[in-house]
Amino acid sequence: MDTPVLRWEGVIDPECLAGLRAWNTRTRAWDLLTSARGAARGTTRLSAVVDDRYIDHQQVHVMVTGEDPFADDIEPGAPDAFADPAAGKAAQLVLIAVLFPLLTLARRTPAARWVAVTLTTVIVTISLYWFLDRIPLPIGQSS
Missing domain, CATH: 2.60.40 (Immunoglobulin-like)
Known part of the structure; x- marks a missing residue:
């Protein structure tokens, strides 16, 4: 065969x-x-x-x-940026552990709306930074 x-x-x-x-x-x-x-x-x-x-x-x-x-x-980014996925998860858990009680307390105050807008702005800013840090954008590259 x-x-x-x-x-x-x-x-x-x-x-x-x-x-x-x-x-x-x-x-x-x-x-x-x-x-x-x-x-x-x-x-x-x-x-x-x-x-x-x-x-x-x-x-x-x-x-x-x-x-x-x-x-x-994709070329590798910063070699030390979130090299350990567990460190990123731990940071997220710490943020939740700290912010959740603060948000719960803030809901009971007259400044609840102001606190919600401020924290939302901070969260969106940090999220955008993390997003832009991880997504390769063709800014400034010439072909």
Whole structure:
């Protein structure tokens, strides 16, 4: 019997990654056989030789995936900014533990509306800072 060759051809966004996967009957998992970025013009072609690990009663189970690998293209930000996710969660819990009792007490005072507007402004400002700090924006970049 000749060695089977899998071939796929199709159109995929040049910013995306096409992956040719086959079901490994021994490990019972999808194995990535080959991948390529989408072609700017024309079609993208993928091909791979498969061995007996992928043959299931004279059939090969195949899956083609399209993935957006944008996270791999982003340059890392500040290496020490929230490097430990647990530290970020702990900071959030401390904020809640401190602010919740204060908000509860503030509701009982005549200044409740003023306190709510002030705290809302602070929360929105901090949220915007965290958002802008984590989202790469193409500001000031020339192509």
